[in-house]
Amino acid sequence: MSAGPAVRVRRAVDGVRWYLKEVTGESRWEAYLARCERDGVDPMTRRDYERHRIDLREHNPQSRCC
Amino acid sequence: MSTTTDASPQPAHPTGPPRRPGVRSVLVWGAVALVGAVCWAVLALSRGEDVSALWMLFAALSSYAIAYRFYSRFIARRVLEVDDTRATPAERLDNGVDFEVTDRRVLFGHHFAAIAGAGPLVGPVLAAQMGYLPGTIWIIVGVILAGAVQDMVVLFFSVRRDGKSLGQMVREEIGVVGGIAALIAVFAIMIIILAVLALVVVNALAESPWGVFSIGLTIPIALFMGFYLRCLRPGRVLEVTAIGVVLLLLAIVAGGWIDGSALADDLTLSKETLTLCLVAYGFIASVLPVWMLLTPRDYLSTFMKVGVIVLLAVGLVIAAPTIQADAVTSFATDGDGPVFAGKVFPFVFITIACGALSGFHALIASGTTPKLLAKESQVRMIGYGGMLMESFVAISALIAAVVIDQGLYYSMNAPAGATGGTVESAAEFVANLGFTITPDQLAAAAAAVEEESLISRTGGAPTLAFGLSQVFSEAFGGGLQAFWYHFAIMFEALFILTAVDAGTRVGRFMLQDTVGNVWKRFGDTSWTVGTWIASAVVVGAWGSMLYVGVTDPLGGINQLFPLFGIANQLLAAIALTLCVTLLIKHDKLRWAWVPGIPLAWDLVVTMTASWQKVFSDNPAIGYFAQADRYREARDAGEVLAPAADAGQMDQVVFNSTLNGVLQAAFALLVIVIVANAVVIWVRAARAGGLPTTEVPHTPSRIVAPADFFATAEEKEAMRAWEESHGAEPVGGRR
Numbered sequence: 001m002s003a004g005p006a007v008r009v010r011r012a013v014d015g016v017r018w019y020l021k022e023v024t025g026e027s028r029w030e031a032y033l034a035r036c037e038r039d040g041v042d043p044m045t046r047r048d049y050e051r052h053r054i055d056l057r058e059h060n061p062q063s064r065c066c
Numbered sequence: 067m068s069t070t071t072d073a074s075p076q077p078a079h080p081t082g083p084p085r086r087p088g089v090r091s092v093l094v095w096g097a098v099a100l101v102g103a104v105c106w107a108v109l110a111l112s113r114g115e116d117v118s119a120l121w122m123l124f125a126a127l128s129s130y131a132i133a134y135r136f137y138s139r140f141i142a143r144r145v146l147e148v149d150d151t152r153a154t155p156a157e158r159l160d161n162g163v164d165f166e167v168t169d170r171r172v173l174f175g176h177h178f179a180a181i182a183g184a185g186p187l188v189g190p191v192l193a194a195q196m197g198y199l200p201g202t203i204w205i206i207v208g209v210i211l212a213g214a215v216q217d218m219v220v221l222f223f224s225v226r227r228d229g230k231s232l233g234q235m236v237r238e239e240i241g242v243v244g245g246i247a248a249l250i251a252v253f254a255i256m257i258i259i260l261a262v263l264a265l266v267v268v269n270a271l272a273e274s275p276w277g278v279f280s281i282g283l284t285i286p287i288a289l290f291m292g293f294y295l296r297c298l299r300p301g302r303v304l305e306v307t308a309i310g311v312v313l314l315l316l317a318i319v320a321g322g323w324i325d326g327s328a329l330a331d332d333l334t335l336s337k338e339t340l341t342l343c344l345v346a347y348g349f350i351a352s353v354l355p356v357w358m359l360l361t362p363r364d365y366l367s368t369f370m371k372v373g374v375i376v377l378l379a380v381g382l383v384i385a386a387p388t389i390q391a392d393a394v395t396s397f398a399t400d401g402d403g404p405v406f407a408g409k410v411f412p413f414v415f416i417t418i419a420c421g422a423l424s425g426f427h428a429l430i431a432s433g434t435t436p437k438l439l440a441k442e443s444q445v446r447m448i449g450y451g452g453m454l455m456e457s458f459v460a461i462s463a464l465i466a467a468v469v470i471d472q473g474l475y476y477s478m479n480a481p482a483g484a485t486g487g488t489v490e491s492a493a494e495f496v497a498n499l500g501f502t503i504t505p506d507q508l509a510a511a512a513a514a515v516e517e518e519s520l521i522s523r524t525g526g527a528p529t530l531a532f533g534l535s536q537v538f539s540e541a542f543g544g545g546l547q548a549f550w551y552h553f554a555i556m557f558e559a560l561f562i563l564t565a566v567d568a569g570t571r572v573g574r575f576m577l578q579d580t581v582g583n584v585w586k587r588f589g590d591t592s593w594t595v596g597t598w599i600a601s602a603v604v605v606g607a608w609g610s611m612l613y614v615g616v617t618d619p620l621g622g623i624n625q626l627f628p629l630f631g632i633a634n635q636l637l638a639a640i641a642l643t644l645c646v647t648l649l650i651k652h653d654k655l656r657w658a659w660v661p662g663i664p665l666a667w668d669l670v671v672t673m674t675a676s677w678q679k680v681f682s683d684n685p686a687i688g689y690f691a692q693a694d695r696y697r698e699a700r701d702a703g704e705v706l707a708p709a710a711d712a713g714q715m716d717q718v719v720f721n722s723t724l725n726g727v728l729q730a731a732f733a734l735l736v737i738v739i740v741a742n743a744v745v746i747w748v749r750a751a752r753a754g755g756l757p758t759t760e761v762p763h764t765p766s767r768i769v770a771p772a773d774f775f776a777t778a779e780e781k782e783a784m785r786a787w788e789e790s791h792g793a794e795p796v797g798g799r800r
Contacts, residue, residue, distance in 0.1 A: 019171065019172070019175075020304055021304065022169060022172040022178065023172050023175045023304035024304055024307065024365065025303060026301060026302065026303045026304055028301075029301050046300050046301055047300045049300075049301070050295070050296075050300035050301040051296070051300070053298075054295075054356065054357045054361060055357075056163055056353060057356050057357075057361065058165075058356050059591055059592070060164060061356075061568060061571040061572050061575055062180060062433070062434050062435065062568065062572075063180065063185060063426075063429055063430060063566075063568055063569060063572045064179075064180060064364075064561070064564050064565040064568040064569065065180060065181045065182065065183045065185070065424065065426045065427060065429075065430060065565065066418070
């Protein structure tokens, strides 16, 4: 696979963006939309979706280490 | 890059037949080994000449590379026999909430964020008292043979048990007695850890208006981010984090303006006041909804943490500072160091704690992470690899502490009772230790970072911040040392506070869960009264330990840090005991040495340290000897320095007795667990294995690479899989 430097830089930037969105959970919304579309379900609004997601964390605390 | 499908046949798995290594591989690994050997030789053989800190850095990196490539692979294939045809809990129980197949690189980020904290930054700084060599050796050898092994093996066994927690596994695999002891030990150790971490923050912020202002501002910043995500633009985490980081940097800069203004006096808080603030904060943060404070703060601190680590690695390479400390100091052999008492064995191991082996990680490796793992083979990269990265942080922190002027190091880290608190008395004190620094130089160092004073700023955080500020301003120029110092203080305080938030909440849930067994209603975590009571109990417990540390006339850090370190290492002993037990129960007695050697070493270290802390007749080391000495003096009507009056004499007696009792209790709990386990070992070894709670094999339908970089075969397998089944990628990208 030989690619020009511009393409490589672009790929790297895309990769970092993808990583950050995945790590922060931001891409979950897009995955949810895709899933709804595939299943033919009407998605809830983003506000409701994010609220639901964060409320799940309420009862599932994650420890932070020393 | 994992792909899901409905068909069941298995594609290529990384556990193929052994191949002969290629010429290129031999050359590359030969070169890495050579670099490592040269670095180690320079570190070990240099005496009295200038040694660059880069030798430490590259000794670490090459050792990690070799350990990862060879030892962790050996553990994965031969010892654990990871099996990628088995579906992981994430695949079988996927519910989109706590069980979910996650891209391995994303999970690595989550796991690292959860295990990394202030411990590996603070411990090595204190351990620098012994010289740079003991710390370097233990951080590197310890992580390779103990810490990373523990994280990886616990993660593996938890994955095979649907992500069960450490406590649950001890109860089911070792016994009820061991299980109850483990439950109490985990809870108590968590309280000690929170108290000591909070003590580090208090010591860093006391009498520092700049620090108090900047850290204080993180609360409104986090609240703003919380409301932004909740109400203004839900879900835009990257955007709000970017805004938060900018606001955070502004808060640090603004702290500099406050420093010279009329507000400075109002923000110059005593340690006692800060303790009350922290306790109140901890309670409120634990009962508030997570979206308000905890979640946004977590985003901020994770980004800051990773940012600083990257910056530090780059800064060290550019600045290439020279080591100022001796290879091994006289304190290592005589045990009379001012930072903490005791000889290099066992106390250097206790003090470094998390950077080489951390029992706390076993709680993460048996909590969230196993429920998200796509493939068993990934335990190597997540468990072993994640801990290597943590160890790298510890090495960097050690470097920051050994490249600053050692006269300054001891002036900052000896308790106020020893240094006298002024630049003149501190200069005299370090001269007695054999270092030269003038009062003017001490004053100039404080002025360079725009702090009132750097004398007896114990706890490790200020020293690390000074070291970082020196490295950064050397590497990046611009005369910004004061900014960098407060930047470093901010970043440490920020993620200690995140740990305090999260730890209090986890402690609260543990308490509610445990009490809920006898009083059902209390176990309901949405019952407000129960929540408030449980939060108050947890905050009260660590808050009172914190108060004990803050007001201790002998200096809280040198009194409490050993307790913290031993507690953490004892938790590791519990985790390693579980690992040995499970290997023997699985009829893998011949591999039991893999967690067995670190367990034996850890027990020798912690039991020696506990023994000395409890039974030593040297009042500088033994808690009870210390209490006796002060009690006798008090009864004779005397006042012993550094106590200033009879009240402080009483305080020393009380604190030392309390610490001694806690120390003894922890050690006893661990002895109970190990004794319980030995019974099982003998039984299992005689029977040639015993049944365990391992879940049965279910075929996996997912294809995912094992390591950071997918091999050509793995890429090909993924591609073929996606094409032949038209499957959509899950948690990955094409």
